Amino acid sequence: xxxxxxxxxxxxxxxxxxxxxxxxxxxxxxxxxxxxxxxxxxxxxxxxxxxxxxxxxxxxxxxxxxxxxxxxxxxxxxxxxxxxxxxxxxxxxxxxxxxxxxxxxxxxxxxxxxxxxxxxxxxxxxxxxxxxxxxxxxxxxxxxxxxxxxxxxxxxxxxxxxxxxxxxxxxxxxxxxxxxxxxxxxxxxxxxxxxxxxxxxxxxxxxxxxxxxxxxxxxxxxxxxxxxxxxxxxxxxxxxxxxxxxxxxxxxxxxxxxxxxxxxxxxxxxxxxxxx
Amino acid sequence: xxxxxxxxxxxxxxxxxxxxxxxxxxxxxxxxxxxxxxxxxxxxxxxxxxxxxxxxxxxxxxxxxxxxxxxxxxxxxxxxxxxxxxxxxxxxxxxxxxxxxxxxxxxxxxxxxxxxxx
Amino acid sequence: xxxxxxxxxxxxxxxxxxxxxxxxxxxxxxxxxxxxxxxxxxxxxxxxxxxxxxxxxxxxxxxxxxxxxxxxxxxxxxxxxxxxxxxxxxxxxxxxxxxxxxxxxxxxxxxxxxxxxxxxxxxxxxxxxxxxxxxxxxxxxxxxxxxxxxxxxxxxxxxxxxxxxxxxxxxxxxxxxxxxxxxxxxxxxxxxxxxxxxxxxxxxxxxxxxxxxxxxxxxxxxxxxxxxxxxxxxxxxxxxxxxxxxxxxxxxxxxxxxxxxxxxxxxxxxxxxxxxxxxx
Numbered sequence: 001x002x003x004x005x006x007x008x009x010x011x012x013x014x015x016x017x018x019x020x021x022x023x024x025x026x027x028x029x030x031x032x033x034x035x036x037x038x039x040x041x042x043x044x045x046x047x048x049x050x051x052x053x054x055x056x057x058x059x060x061x062x063x064x065x066x067x068x069x070x071x072x073x074x075x076x077x078x079x080x081x082x083x084x085x086x087x088x089x090x091x092x093x094x095x096x097x098x099x100x101x102x103x104x105x106x107x108x109x110x111x112x113x114x115x116x117x118x119x120x121x122x123x124x125x126x127x128x129x130x131x132x133x134x135x136x137x138x139x140x141x142x143x144x145x146x147x148x149x150x151x152x153x154x155x156x157x158x159x160x161x162x163x164x165x166x167x168x169x170x171x172x173x174x175x176x177x178x179x180x181x182x183x184x185x186x187x188x189x190x191x192x193x194x195x196x197x198x199x200x201x202x203x204x205x206x207x208x209x210x211x212x213x214x215x216x217x218x219x220x221x222x223x224x225x226x227x228x229x230x231x232x233x234x235x236x237x238x239x240x241x242x243x244x245x246x247x248x249x250x251x252x253x254x255x256x257x258x259x260x261x262x263x264x265x266x267x268x269x270x271x272x273x274x275x276x
Numbered sequence: 277x278x279x280x281x282x283x284x285x286x287x288x289x290x291x292x293x294x295x296x297x298x299x300x301x302x303x304x305x306x307x308x309x310x311x312x313x314x315x316x317x318x319x320x321x322x323x324x325x326x327x328x329x330x331x332x333x334x335x336x337x338x339x340x341x342x343x344x345x346x347x348x349x350x351x352x353x354x355x356x357x358x359x360x361x362x363x364x365x366x367x368x369x370x371x372x373x374x375x376x377x378x379x380x381x382x383x384x385x386x387x388x389x390x391x392x393x394x
Numbered sequence: 395x396x397x398x399x400x401x402x403x404x405x406x407x408x409x410x411x412x413x414x415x416x417x418x419x420x421x422x423x424x425x426x427x428x429x430x431x432x433x434x435x436x437x438x439x440x441x442x443x444x445x446x447x448x449x450x451x452x453x454x455x456x457x458x459x460x461x462x463x464x465x466x467x468x469x470x471x472x473x474x475x476x477x478x479x480x481x482x483x484x485x486x487x488x489x490x491x492x493x494x495x496x497x498x499x500x501x502x503x504x505x506x507x508x509x510x511x512x513x514x515x516x517x518x519x520x521x522x523x524x525x526x527x528x529x530x531x532x533x534x535x536x537x538x539x540x541x542x543x544x545x546x547x548x549x550x551x552x553x554x555x556x557x558x559x560x561x562x563x564x565x566x567x568x569x570x571x572x573x574x575x576x577x578x579x580x581x582x583x584x585x586x587x588x589x590x591x592x593x594x595x596x597x598x599x600x601x602x603x604x605x606x607x608x609x610x611x612x613x614x615x616x617x618x619x620x621x622x623x624x625x626x627x628x629x630x631x632x633x634x635x636x637x638x639x640x641x642x643x644x645x646x647x648x649x650x651x652x653x654x655x656x657x658x659x660x661x662x663x664x665x666x667x668x669x670x671x672x673x674x
Binding site for chain 1: 404408411501
Binding site for chain 2: 028029030164167168171172174192193194195211212215254255256
């Protein structure tokens with residue numbers, strides 16, 4: 001669905017943000033995009049949406065180049081930025097003005113999502129708090145029913161009940177022909193939803209595995225001390241002792257802590273990838 | 277010394293379902309929630325629930341009637357107990373035994389505690 | 395290539411819904427300033443301070459409206475005010491594409507680049523100026539209704555009067571130029587585009603003089619019209635200023651106003667090409 005080959009991209013202040021980045025994203029999954037601050041997560045989402053243009057290499061979305069901002073692409077792809085922008089209008093006007101552009105938009109779903117986020121449908125966007133605005137735009141984004149949903153830190157600024165509703169809605173609407181790509185630092189908000197982990201660092205994709213593969217290939221254990229085993233990939237101090245990651249040995253594995261996994265990827269990437 | 281962090285989500289869900297079957301909340305022959313409904317209910321990715329349902333199908337506890345949904349098999353309760361027993365013996369017990377060793381508890385101590393809790 | 399009139403209509407409707415306030419404020423302020431100014435100043439000053447844009451629409455023939463109570467009113471400045479205020483508005487045509495958040499939002503709206511651009515162009519070159527001109531007509535009607543005129547000198551009370559044709563042409567040219575400036579400059583686009591135009595204008599006048607001198611051997615540089623006249627901004631370039639030195643006859647040269655047509659065409663093309671490449 002999304003196919004990136006040899007992508008190079010940079011800004012004037014940061015010339016080589018991406019160099020030869022390759023990434024294939026298949027449909028039917030919720031992909032979690034992880035990376036340090038400034039690793040280029042948002043830029044990657046912008047490039048996929050066609051808001052920024054690649055310096056080199058190719059990006060194909062539905063076989064189209066995002067740079068063209070083809071109508072067939074934009075009708076089927078929604079980018080939810082971290083800081084949402086809304087014109088200073090009422091929610092009703094927002095729907096009247098922008099929903100006609102999305103052929104699969106469902107008003108019924110939108111109203112249902114608003115309800116779940118406890119937002120009043122008659123409210124004015126200009127008078128909402130940032131978090132409420134974000135919820136309104138999330139409700140709109142989800143109701144557009146686009147095949148691709150790119151979300152940049154969607155849970156930032158959401159209150160606790162809304163995070164829960166967000167997870168509920170997302171788990172309900174993901175289907176085999178849709179792709180959600182979520183960039184996040186708040187991995188614990190979303191870890192039960194993400195079924196593919198993508199990590200980006202130094203201009204490359206350094207990790208791209210499904211949760212099933214992670215569960216089957218890595219062994220997470222909690223111990224009183226760092227494991228003395230030779231094949232220990234990574235260990236981290238946690239309140240209960242040390243969380244150790246080693247290649248799976250077939251014995252029952254534990255729920256991978258994605259935050260710890262991310263730290264492991266950043267510190268010992270080659271050993272992690274060898275385990276797969 | 278080892279502690280036990282939570283199992284992978286798909287196994288947590290399997291255990292949750294099995295508890296429901298053993299307690300009789302879910303009855304043999306009943307239709308169980310669809311993958312999507314269950315996923316929404318517990319806020320997980322539907323693919324995770326698919327993996328759980330596949331596991332339970334392999335164990336013979338549930339089966340998929342094409343186009344209708346998943347149902348509990350006739351002997352689901354018995355198989356569930358077997359599954360949970362296996363799970364307990366393979367995973368819980370080793371920790372338990374290790375803990376007994378660490379605390380230097382013997383069977384007599386346990387017997388006393390067991391009788392108190394009965 | 396897909397092009398949907400329906401989507402263009404939606405885009406224009408959305409733009410109006412978002413910009414009608416700014417639009418009204420700009421027009422209201424221009425009117426207020428103009429009315430205040432023209433009621434308080436001597437008309438001889440006006441003729442100096444209200445140069446026609448490119449010379450083609452000149453205020454030859456004062457259109458003075460004199461009311462029964464000594465109320466005097468100069469009506470032909472009104473189209474000028476309309477022209478300036480719509481220019482200010484058009485210079486802000488692409489403002490939402492110059493801020494990161496709103497650019498992200500607007501670029502992602504599912505419409506083709508041609509649809510988005512043409513909605514802008516039609517709105518700012520045609521729709522808004524037409525609204526302003528209708529506004530002018532209404533204003534004149536109201537004025538003639540409310541004040542009993544003692545005398546009206548050359549007042550054009552009908553917007554279909556041939557007198558306005560060159561004005562409409564000026565409006566369209568100006569909007570085209572502003573549209574290019576609006577996408578080129580992020581801040582103070584109206585000032586920058588005016589400065590750019592002055593620069594281009596001077597350059598063009600200079601080149602015109604040079605070419606006229608080359609084409610025609612007997613140019614009277616310091617005769618009836620002077621070279622310096624060509625650099626005054628209220629004059630379009632044309633070949634009637636300079637005359638032949640021996641006969642005083644007209645020179646072979648360039649048709650009137652061709653400069654503005656060329657620049658406006660480049661500007662409008664530029665605005666589309668630049669819009670296609672805009673990033674958030």
